[in-house]
Amino acid sequence: MDIRAPEQQYNPYRVYTRQEWAHLRDDTPMTLEPGEFDRLRSLHDRLDLQEVEDIYLPLSRLLSIYVDAMQRLYYAERQFLDIRDRKVPYIIGVAGSVAVGKSTTARVLQALLARWSPRPKVELITTDGFLYPNAVLDRQGIMQKKGFPESYDLPLLLNFLSDIKSGRRHVRAPVYSHLTYDIVPNQWAEVDQPDILIVEGVNVLQTGKLPRDGKAVPVVSDFFDFSVYIDADEAALRRWYIKRFLALRDTAFTNPKSYFNRYALLSDEEATATATAIWERTNLANLEDNILPTRPRATLILKKGADHVVESVALRRL
Template sequence: MDSLRDEISPYRHFERNAWAKLRADTPMTLDQADIDELRGLNDRIDLAEVVAIYLPLSRLLNLYVAATQELFRATGKFLHAEGTKVPYVIGMAGSVAVGKSTTARILQRLLARWPNHPKVDLVTTDGFLLPNEILEREGIMNRKGFPESYDLPTLLRFLSDIKAGRRNVTAPVYSHLTYNVMPDKRVTVDQPDILIVEGLNVLQTGRPPRDGKIIPFISDFFDFSIYLDAAEDVIHDWYVTRFFSLRDTAFRDPKSYFHRYASLTDKEARATANRIWETINLVNLRENVVPTRQRADLILRKGADHIIHSVWLRKL
């Protein structure tokens, strides 16, 4: 049965050592200082992980980008519309606390050091969350991060402009300190070679319309998508560990939305983290995030040690 399942699976499965060999002669362009700069809170990534997992992935994406650029040039020639630069868009999905931001930043740095696509931008979908005042008015503040908490029309318009090759496309910016969208701040994306879009629900879809009308999804604008995966109980442990770290650092800032948690005892902090996980993040993970995993082009599976042990690459 297992052999049959593997035979009909849309993915090719690689154990860590087999995947690492696909690096070929890809040069290592990061050092320990880069890793320390890019690593997120409580992420334990090191140079060995970059060599084994991220260098082969950057090589694969470099080949895909080059092939897509050639295809775009051929299409432009056919349409007599040559010259417009359109970014290659990579989607990055996965749970809260699984390490998406670190993975996205490392890929951004590695891809930018390939000679044929030096400009790589990164945008998170946090900036497209509805402002807190709207979430509170709609009674869905406790569902922040769920699909309904995003300004989907604005996000789709942003991606549509990016894929149309428009210049100086702006996106809203989110503050994790104030836990809200920053009303007076925008980030500008100006025709990068590659754009990485990172977020919980970027692979989310809805039910197809019965009348056949086109309803675009975020993933419709992706050229490649990655899902960062780990076991549910492992992510839970990482979330609680991160909560403790934040209690001792960012939450101590009086401007922090979660400043009230800075004075919690260890017992209170653990109970609070577990409650938030079980009532919000776990529900979102089960209902909205994990069901999108099989839509990804690449699945990276982490173990409790934070190391990626398995890779699944969708067959062409």
């Protein structure tokens, strides 16, 4: 899963070792408290003081440069066009496979960015809320492809992002329950003119087929100002997914309301076999066919090793 083949003469990314990237933190202050790490970390993800200092503080510093430059560009363009519209939020996409640690990365970025001076408003939305309800997926015969591009209500997601980018007030997003594994009826998350919006999901960098007539076909990433892809080898992803499944078997799956309650009584061997089958049938297929091909579209790639620690960072050249 190298970023480029050895024979390529031009690499669109500058690749940094962990040590080289950590040096770019400069004097960016640590604003997270030690007790926050557990709240921000998802199951089995690596998040400690060293990871934040070496990886996320330099990224926070870089994002502060990008956000400031984009805001100045927006202001200059509005002056040039002589328009007075609402503020334009900066949108960051976070992509990668199931079990790679997207949620942890998104929450850490939100916490760090929200503590910049003068305290910008930073919101976080996951694309899970834009999945079709299970009843629709069943009716269309694609329940086994939940998380694939076709399982999302793309027009709804595009309308949401368009409203956010245009500065609309009180934009609503559907709410997803990981307990019931479905959209929660008549519940909404409201996003109200944030300074920064983080959008996290497996397929947020997905493209569409180019039309032969040249008409515009919007995709989710059209609304991003910056994007992060979290990368790891398939063997590590498989191991992390199985480990997470076993942990959930002993916790969330024991809830009678859980969609996966039927797995709560499986033995270790049965649970491992079940998790492996789900990984190969759904998550691996989605990774190979849909998620991994979008990696070269990211602004920045965080490459993790087998221990969930980021080993290298690739930043797209301007």
